[in-house]
Amino acid sequence: MATIVVEVMLKAEILDPQGQAVAAALPRLGFTFAKAVRQGKRFEIEVAGTPTPEMLADIEKAAQTLLSNPVIETYLVRVEA
Amino acid sequence: MATIVVEVMLKAEILDPQGQAVAAALPRLGFTFAKAVRQGKRFEIEVAGTPTPEMLADIEKAAQTLLSNPVIETYLVRVEA
Numbered sequence: 001m002a003t004i005v006v007e008v009m010l011k012a013e014i015l016d017p018q019g020q021a022v023a024a025a026l027p028r029l030g031f032t033f034a035k036a037v038r039q040g041k042r043f044e045i046e047v048a049g050t051p052t053p054e055m056l057a058d059i060e061k062a063a064q065t066l067l068s069n070p071v072i073e074t075y076l077v078r079v080e081a
Numbered sequence: 082m083a084t085i086v087v088e089v090m091l092k093a094e095i096l097d098p099q100g101q102a103v104a105a106a107l108p109r110l111g112f113t114f115a116k117a118v119r120q121g122k123r124f125e126i127e128v129a130g131t132p133t134p135e136m137l138a139d140i141e142k143a144a145q146t147l148l149s150n151p152v153i154e155t156y157l158v159r160v161e162a
Contacts, residue, residue, distance in 0.1 A: 001101065001116070006125055022147065031143045035082070035127045040105050042088055042123040043103065046116045055114050062112045066103065 002051050003080040004059055008068040009040035043067055044080075051079055083132050084161040085140055089149040090121035124148055125161075132160055 010016045016038050023037040047055060059077055068075040091097045097119050104118040127138060140158055149156040 009123065009125065019124075025144060025147055026119070029143065029147060031147075032127050033126070033143075035129055035137055037127070038125040040123045042090065042121045043100075044090065044119040044121070045114070046118070047114050048116055051160070053117075058112055058114055060115055062107060064112075066106055066110060 002047055003048070004045045004047060004051060004056075005078045006045065006059070006063045006067050007040065007064050007078070008044040008063070008073050009038060010045070010077075014072045015026045034036055040073075041067075083128050083130070085126045085128060085132060085137075086159045087124040087126065087140070087144045087148050088121065088157045088159070089124070089144070090119060090153050090156075091154055095153045121154075122148075143147050 015047060018039040019037040021036055026032075026034050026039070045059065051059075055078075056077065060065075063075045063077055066071055091100075099120040100118040104115055104121060107113075107115050108143070126140065132140075136158075137158065144158055145151055146154045
């Protein structure tokens with residue numbers, strides 16, 4: 001069993017109201033560390049056995065078509081240790 | 082400028098309908114690699130300068146109170162390279 005992580009974030013040039021809401025809420029709670037916040041999605045996909053190159057290519061394809069919207073989002077596929 | 086990443090996932094014992102919807106959609110699109118899918122949130126927090134231990138303690142506190150619901154979610158704070 002291995003876990004593949006797909007991270008989906010809005011592109012930098014796309015407005016991120018969720019991230020802005022978090023960035024606005026932090027100082028109200030007394031937290032002053034944040035200059036900017038972006039919010040995205042994280043998928044943990046469990047696969048059987050060790051991931052093969054074909055499987056990772058398939059996951060890339062799924063990340064492009066189902067998990068992200070390539071017009072406004074970027075994605076990153078990582079194999080978790 | 083450094084980026085701190087906070088990853089928030091539902092606890093394993095909590096039902097994850099979003100993840101189940103993705104897991105159900107994958108085979109319909111011809112992808113058969115996934116045994117299970119969990120969906121969570123990912124926050125990218127930009128901070129000025131290098132993160133200090135006090136700043137990281139503050140971010141932990143914000144992750145507990147604002148970014149996650151500790152009753153049903155777990156969080157992980159990572160400093161991005």
